[in-house]
Amino acid sequence: MTDIQAPSDRELLIFKPKPSQPPPPATTGLIGWLRMNLFSSVSNTLLTVIGFYLIYLVASAVNHWGIELAVWNADTRRECLDQSPYGACWAGVFVWFNRFIYGRYPDLEQWRVSLTWVIFAAWMAPVWFPRVTSKVAIGLSAILIYPFLAGYFYLGGERNWFMEIMVSVAILSFVLCWAHVLLCLITGRGLGTTIISLSGYAGKHDKTHKYPIIAFGAVGFVIVYALISGWTLKEIGTNNWGGLFLTLVISGIGIAFALPAGIVLALGRRSKMPVIRVVCVAFIELLRSVPLITVLFMATTMFPLFLPEGLVFNKLASAIVAVCLFSAAYMAETVRGGLQAINKGQYEAAAAIGLGYWPMMALIIMPQALKLMIPNIVGSFIGLFKDTTLVSIIGLYDMLGMIKAVSQNPQWIGLHHEPLVTAAMIFFIGCFAMSKYSRHLEKKLGQGDRR
Amino acid sequence: MAVADKGLSGASAGSSILNDERYRSVFYQIVVFGLIAWTGYYLIANTANNLQSRGMSVGLDFLSGEAGFSIAWSLLEFKPNDSYFWVYLIGITNTLIVSFIAIILTTILGFFVGIMRLSSNWLVSNLAGWYVEILRNTPLLLQIIFWYLGVFSLLPRPKQSLDFGGAELFFLNNRGFYMPKAVPGELFWITVIAILVAIAGAIYLTHRSNRIQEATGEYHSAFWPSLALLIGLPLAVFFASGSPLGFEIPALKGFNFRGGGRIPPAMCALLIALVIYHSSYAGEMVRAGIMSVSHGQTEASYSLGLKPSWTMRLVIIPQAMRAIIPPMISLWMNVVKNSSLAIAIGYPDIVSVFMQTSLNQSGHAIEIVAMVMLFYMTVSLSISAALNVYNKHVQLKER
Structure with missing residues (x-):
């Protein structure tokens, strides 16, 4: 408009609206x-x-x-x-705060528990960093390898050959994971690429690239293995475990077990093979129709009968098995809900490009279904975390069990309100943060679907 | 591969049997079946061995044996020399009564919370939102223990009981909640029949009003006549038959109350905790259900000239119910299951009296665990059967 010069006499005729009035102050x-x-x-x-x-x-x-x-x-x-x-x-x-968190874990050894929490946080943190590659591998290693390290830190004692190897692998993976992250952040190239280029294999055929990496890993493993041999921690029996620490151990194992087991059960329930379907349906429906406390009682009273003579399951192991079975059944229904929401065309399209059952599930169906399921999965995690308090009924000293113990302590007899309020706040912070994060994640992952 | 093979396997008979989906499927099923059969055999063999070495037997004979313990509170009468089977039934009735009351109160409070969440008043919707968040994000067991140890155990002794309403009818103390107990007289059955007749009459009036409206378009509200019938007829019959209903009022005698009905503190705490905890979930379901009805429905209804109260009752609620009822029924199922946490505060429900006390005394773990699970599965399956019937009923109306 600016390049058109209006005649000066017409300027007077141009309609000039009054500036609009401000909205009413009210x-x-x-x-x-x-x-x-x-x-x-x-x-x-x-x-x-x-x-x-x-x-x-x-x-x-x-x-x-x-x-x-x-x-x-x-x-x-x-x-x-x-x-x-x-x-x-x-x-x-x-x-008593220390006891609410660590149970009857000896004071001098509590750093071990805290250290494993720090390691876990440090292991998982890179997943949220920008510019870091291989996030799936980092996350998976944290879920699959970390438990061995944490388990040894909690339990201590002599390591057998298996634990010796697994602890070395875990320490090595953690170190490599952070080496990779730092390399990514500083140079923009991952650990694997750096090793290949340093070893001079960069110009050679792609198939040979794995050799320097395997050699590097093997050398690292030998070094770590040599370094930790002879290093032991004091043994601490599971009957000393308690407090929030025990709650986290049980719910952590339950969560880690529930998702894969739930996926397998849900796929089994939708399978075309009658035997597999019937088994899965029976398992899911049986466990979903009874309260967790009956499953826990079953675990403590019937497992000793099921096992061969001489093999004794302690209470914690029974409780963990019960929680795992229970949460897997619930997770299976959550996963089934997500699978049902996937359009049939996706299955047909995957089959049409020649994918078999497992590649189809892993590459096409599950990524979409898991995205849809996030709110419900986090919901079941929160439920599991809260339900873990039930183990106090079968006599484990989780946070609620410790609170009961405090109120029976001669010097603090009858102290109920304050510990209960504290525990409620701890649970509230944990669960509320999880649900808020899931809502954020849902929004972030749903961006592609929004029009 | 699976789907691709389906087409090929028939055509090329020479291809490897390993790649044929049908053989593979049979093979997998045999493997799974074999694994399960082997596990089952292994567990049963171990169990038989263990039972033999402990000198125990399996069977339901113990059910007729004398229980020998007393139960703190029960709906039906229980004496220590009653049988274990009677303990089982007492446990079931105690679980069902507490779940039933909790379900009704949860639903009412849940609707209230859900409507508060949707209020246009910022403060009210936020208050309801925080109510939901705080209750949903703390464990139910912790809440039950808090109500029991933190509230009901600290109540005054019977001599200083709290008197509700000041009429000396309802008392609350550390022995429980006391209230007048209705004692029906001889002719009370006539009043009961009158109540049933009044309900049938009210239903008939409503139907008639709907029929007239459909036939002629004229609307005559059946609300006031029905209400008059519901209140008037039973009252008239009641007084005509000479007020055959007495009340046994609790009274302080010595150190404790005598007479009247009593709800023990554990049951009060359990009820309150169950209702408050689940009402937060119910509130979210009601909110989601009402939100799921598109706003266009409201606008369309207004443009037809329906007033807001009719819009809500005739257009929004019926459609919202379709989304609310299925999750609400599974919430009811959760209430039944979660009532098993009563064991933490000593309310004698089925898990507490049968799965704990009876199991510890008799040692018949397998039978008792199976019986308790059977009870919960029966309740669960009947509730989901009811849900399926409802879903079919709703689906028929969809076009």
């Missing part, structure tokens, strides 16, 4: 928002007032009990009650 800004959302009608105003009054009641009660009248420093519950009979006794939580 509909914008803070006041507008308040009127729209809180005081739009008489009944809404009433609800708002009642709502604020409720918040006031709860907040003042919590403040009164948990902060104003609370005791932060005391050695026994008696002292707490003497100082302030109607306030919270947070001193008890401070004294």
Whole structure:
């Protein structure tokens, strides 16, 4: 428009609208928002007032009990009650907090548990880094190899030949994983490419590229194996495990087992082979129709009968087996839901380009189905994490079990509220973070489908 | 490969048997069947061995044996010299009664929470949102223990009981919740019949009103006549037959209350925890169900001139129900299953009295575990059968 020069006499005729008036002050800004959302009608105003009054009641009660009248420093519950009979006794939580987290794990060895948590976080963290390649391999190694390292750290004692190898492999993988990540971040090339180019194999045929990598891995393995031989940790029996640590061990194993087992069961349930389908349906329906506590009781009372004489399963192992079976059945239904949502055309298209059953599942169906299932999978993980508290009923000292033990301790007898509130907050933070993250992931992965 | 082979295997008879899908499928099934049969045989052989070495036998004979322990609270009468089978039935009734009450209250509270979540009032919807998040993200067992140890165990002793309403009818103390117990008189059955007749009449009136509306287009609300019938007829019959219903009011005698009905603290705690925990899930289901009905439905209904209350009742709710009821029924199933956590606070449900106490006393692990699982499976299968019937009923209406 700028290049067209309008005649000056016509300029007077051009319609010039008045600048638009600002919106009424009552509909914008803070006041507008308040009127729209809180005081739009008489009944809404009433609800708002009642709502604020409720918040006031709860907040003042919590403040009164948990902060104003609370005791932060005391050695026994008696002292707490003497100082302030109607306030919270947070001193008890401070004294026992270590036990809520680690159970009866010896104080001097608790660093082992904390260290494995740090290692796990460090192992998984690169999955979220930009510019890092082979994220699937990093994630898989964290899930498949890490448990051996963690298991040895928790249990300690002498290693047999298998554990000796697995612990060496785990340490080596962790070191290589981070070497790879650092190389990626600094030079932009992964560990594999760097090794190949350094060893001079870069110009040779692609098939020969694996030799320097295997040689590198073997040398690394020998070095690690030599370094850790003779290094042992003090043995700590599973009856000393407890607290949040035990909750995480059980639910972690349950989660790691549930997803692959659930996928296999769901595929079995949709299989065309009658025997496999019947077996899978029976397993899934049986476990889904009974409460977890009955499965746990079954594990503790019937497993000793099932096993050959002389072989004794301890309580923790029984509980873990029960939780694994139970969560696999639930996961199978979640996975089935995702598989059903996949269009039949996807199967037909995969078959048409000549893919067999397993490649079709692994490359075409599962990636799409898993994406759809993320909210439900995380939902079952949260459910499993919460359900793990049931092991306290069969006598394991998980976080709830430790809380019960505290309230029976002669010096802290009757201390229920504060530990329960603390445990509730720990669970809330964990579960809430998981569900928020799943919603974020859902949004991120769903970007391609949005129009 | 599987699908590609289907076409080839018939045509080229000379191709390897290994690549034929039919043979492969049979082979896999035989392998799976063999594995399962072997595992089953192995477990049964071990179990038989173990039982023999412990001098135990398998069989349901123990059920007629004397239980010899007492049960803290039961709907049916229980004496320590009753049989184990009676313990099983007591456990079942105790589980069912607590689940039944919890399911009704959960559904009501869940609808309330779901509607609050959808409120246009920012504060109300956020309050409901935080209610849901906090309850869903903490373990149910922790909540049950909190209500039991943190609330109901700390109540005053009977002498200082809390009196609800100040009418000396409802009392709450550390022995439980006391309330008047209805004692029907001889002629009370007439009132019961009157109630049934009134319900049938109300249903008839509603049907008639619908028929008239479909035939003539005129709408005569059947609500007020039905309500009058429902309240008026039973009351009239009740007083005409001489008020044959007495109340046994709890009264403090010595250190404890006598008379009236009592709900023990464990049951109160279990009920409250179950209802509050599951109402958060129910609320989300109600919200999702109502949100699943497209907004166009509301607009279309308004443009036809229906008023907002009719829009909600005739257009939105019937469509939302289709999305709400299936998950709601599986939530009810969860309530039944989760009521087994009663064992943590000593409410005598089936797991507590049968799977724990009876199992520890008699040692018949296999039979008892099987019987308890059978009970839960029966409940679960009947609920899912009901769900399937409902789904068929709903699907027929779809065009």
